[in-house]
Amino acid sequence: MPLPLGEFELIQAIREEFQPLPGSQRHIGIGDDAAVIEGNLLITTDALSDGVHFLSEKIDFIDLGYKAMAVNASDIAAMGGYPTNVLLTLGLNQNITPEKISRLLEGFQQARKAFPFELIGGDTIHCETFFLSITMTGKPFGQPILRNGAKKGDFIYATGAIGDSGIGLNQMLGKMKHPLLDPEYFVQRHYRPVPRIDVIRTIVQNYEVHSCIDISDGLLADLGHIAEESGCGYFIEAGEIPISRKRIGPDFDKDPLYFTEFALGGGEDYELIIVSPETIDCETVRLETGTPLTPIGRITEDGFQVRFREKDLDLGKIRKGFRHF
Amino acid sequence: MPLPLGEFELIQAIREEFQPLPGSQRHIGIGDDAAVIEGNLLITTDALSDGVHFLSEKIDFIDLGYKAMAVNASDIAAMGGYPTNVLLTLGLNQNITPEKISRLLEGFQQARKAFPFELIGGDTIHCETFFLSITMTGKPFGQPILRNGAKKGDFIYATGAIGDSGIGLNQMLGKMKHPLLDPEYFVQRHYRPVPRIDVIRTIVQNYEVHSCIDISDGLLADLGHIAEESGCGYFIEAGEIPISRKRIGPDFDKDPLYFTEFALGGGEDYELIIVSPETIDCETVRLETGTPLTPIGRITEDGFQVRFREKDLDLGKIRKGFRHF
Numbered sequence: 001m002p003l004p005l006g007e008f009e010l011i012q013a014i015r016e017e018f019q020p021l022p023g024s025q026r027h028i029g030i031g032d033d034a035a036v037i038e039g040n041l042l043i044t045t046d047a048l049s050d051g052v053h054f055l056s057e058k059i060d061f062i063d064l065g066y067k068a069m070a071v072n073a074s075d076i077a078a079m080g081g082y083p084t085n086v087l088l089t090l091g092l093n094q095n096i097t098p099e100k101i102s103r104l105l106e107g108f109q110q111a112r113k114a115f116p117f118e119l120i121g122g123d124t125i126h127c128e129t130f131f132l133s134i135t136m137t138g139k140p141f142g143q144p145i146l147r148n149g150a151k152k153g154d155f156i157y158a159t160g161a162i163g164d165s166g167i168g169l170n171q172m173l174g175k176m177k178h179p180l181l182d183p184e185y186f187v188q189r190h191y192r193p194v195p196r197i198d199v200i201r202t203i204v205q206n207y208e209v210h211s212c213i214d215i216s217d218g219l220l221a222d223l224g225h226i227a228e229e230s231g232c233g234y235f236i237e238a239g240e241i242p243i244s245r246k247r248i249g250p251d252f253d254k255d256p257l258y259f260t261e262f263a264l265g266g267g268e269d270y271e272l273i274i275v276s277p278e279t280i281d282c283e284t285v286r287l288e289t290g291t292p293l294t295p296i297g298r299i300t301e302d303g304f305q306v307r308f309r310e311k312d313l314d315l316g317k318i319r320k321g322f323r324h325f
Numbered sequence: 326m327p328l329p330l331g332e333f334e335l336i337q338a339i340r341e342e343f344q345p346l347p348g349s350q351r352h353i354g355i356g357d358d359a360a361v362i363e364g365n366l367l368i369t370t371d372a373l374s375d376g377v378h379f380l381s382e383k384i385d386f387i388d389l390g391y392k393a394m395a396v397n398a399s400d401i402a403a404m405g406g407y408p409t410n411v412l413l414t415l416g417l418n419q420n421i422t423p424e425k426i427s428r429l430l431e432g433f434q435q436a437r438k439a440f441p442f443e444l445i446g447g448d449t450i451h452c453e454t455f456f457l458s459i460t461m462t463g464k465p466f467g468q469p470i471l472r473n474g475a476k477k478g479d480f481i482y483a484t485g486a487i488g489d490s491g492i493g494l495n496q497m498l499g500k501m502k503h504p505l506l507d508p509e510y511f512v513q514r515h516y517r518p519v520p521r522i523d524v525i526r527t528i529v530q531n532y533e534v535h536s537c538i539d540i541s542d543g544l545l546a547d548l549g550h551i552a553e554e555s556g557c558g559y560f561i562e563a564g565e566i567p568i569s570r571k572r573i574g575p576d577f578d579k580d581p582l583y584f585t586e587f588a589l590g591g592g593e594d595y596e597l598i599i600v601s602p603e604t605i606d607c608e609t610v611r612l613e614t615g616t617p618l619t620p621i622g623r624i625t626e627d628g629f630q631v632r633f634r635e636k637d638l639d640l641g642k643i644r645k646g647f648r649h650f
């Protein structure tokens with residue numbers, strides 16, 4: 001969809017125009033997963049609109065409610081924290097029936113069971129296009145983790161499995177080139193991302209963490225954000241990226257690069273990329289949290305290099321990730 | 326516009342369903358102008374959508390940007406505070422040209438000059454219907470002022486002039502029954518509400534304040550919110566309500582009730598209703614802040630009574646105010 005300004009250009013323009021006021025405390029703000037105010041309060045906001053992020057005719061509103069909260073909680077997790085409060089804004093039209101609203105609220109409740117928060121306010125308006133806009137606050141387990149702290153030589157880790165969400169979306173759209181052994185798993189992963197709050201807590205409490213981001217735009221795109229903010233490069237061993245091979249089934253080996261590209265360029269996984277100078281005991285993390293943690297590469301001085309089966313991949317096609325409009 | 330649930334019913338349903346989690350700190354939340362978190366941080370959110378709150382084809386985007394910030398700052402003022410930070414979410418479509426976005430940002434800057442805040446984050450998405458969703462944080466000058474503190478016998482004060490915004494809107498729509506001496510003033514008042522931060526600071530620093538609300542739904546509707554939350558009633562002397570008589574001109578005296586009804590039932594004035602047990606020296610407040618303050622009635626044990634020229638008004642027609650959808 002053509003827009004006068006892309007998302008990144010617009011954010012950049014706003015960032016330049018709205019420099020901190022003279023004499024004001026310097027905030028960590030525009031450009032990170034969440035802003036930090038009052039020293040240690042995390043705050044983030046995320047909006048979803050009908051026809052762009054979901055189709056109200058097709059999506060189960062329980063899933064929608066859950067996911068809307070989960071993507072915000074994932075931003076909080078990426079700052080090294082846990083959610084505390086939510087402000088909920090709904091732009092409603094006459095197609096959003098009481099039944100749908102009831103299911104939406106049920107989705108919020110399911111999210112609240114998975115990762116507790118208080119719903120403390122919001123706004124409900126009429127809008128021709130249905131949308132949700134959620135603001136979530138959180139508290140860091142230790143210091144807030146920023147994007148800009150990665151240093152040459154740091155290890156890059158990924159939580160869970162990457163690429164599931166993109167595969168699930170393409171499966172629903174009937175666009176997968178290969179059949180999947182467990183298609184429903186991937187669809188569920190698209191609708192039910194799990195904010196990795198437990199993982200980041202365990203790691204923050206035991207290791208030094210230099211940088212963290214959640215994968216919303218795609219692994220390479222989001223790693224690119226870390227690299228840009230930190231002034232560094234990265235090296236990724238694509239064969240090490242955790243991919244749901246068993247659920248994909250036998251076709252994975254027929255076309256491994258095809259599936260690996262979902263991990264590199266697909267978005268909406270909401271897994272964490274964690275950058276640490278330390279060798280993290282991934283097995284202990286998995287035992288404590290139930291979530292796998294996998295080393296996938298290193299931070300370098302500059303440049304972006306992705307190896308796959310001893311060859312460098314051409315990043316031009318892959319790296320763009322999903323641009324949200 | 327018919328909706329399955331009205332705004333108030335929906336908020337009530339959410340309020341009931343999302344009780345605070347067991348063991349959680351009790352928050353002041355859903356139902357007040359802003360929520361209070363972390364003891365003394367105010368947080369509020371307000372959304373505006375094209376075709377409902379403004380017409381993107383007609384409105385000057387400088388005004389839109391200013392007003393979007395002003396209505397949030399007014400909520401913060403109604404809690405007895407001043408703004409600190411803003412998260413800005415824009416739902417954009419291809420009709421929102423770079424020129425319009427540039428004017429919108431200019432409006433934000435004008436707002437920031439009138440009442441300083443930092444823009445610390447947000448989200449930009451594609452949405453078929455253009456909307457803005459703003460979350461603003463603030464700090465109270467003293468203790469946060471809630472809606473539920475009004476007590477029998479308290480004095481009710483209003484800042485500025487009431488009804489201007491509704492008159493301005495009806496003037497633009499060509500619906501005024503009487504000509505206005507200074508129509509442009511009223512249109513400006515509709516687009517350029519002034520959050521009464523200075524007034525509430527002056528009063529909080531010198532007087533006890535039991536309750537406060539900003540007039541968004543209409544004076545009687547908003548006073549009704551105070552009454553409901555506080556479990557009390559009110560008596561209003563409608564002839565005392567500050568109305569811009571000089572700007573209305575000679576037609577005011579031909580039909581005073583017509584203009585007074587804009588003050589009682591119109592919305593979007595963003596003046597403050599301040600409830601205090603004390604006799605406030607309104608002239609000193611006006612000298613210090615440049616904004617008039619006027620006593621307009623008293624808090625009563627129960628019931629709603631509005632006197633106008635020694636008769637009781639029928640509130641049925643008037644009290645509804647504006648319902649936002």
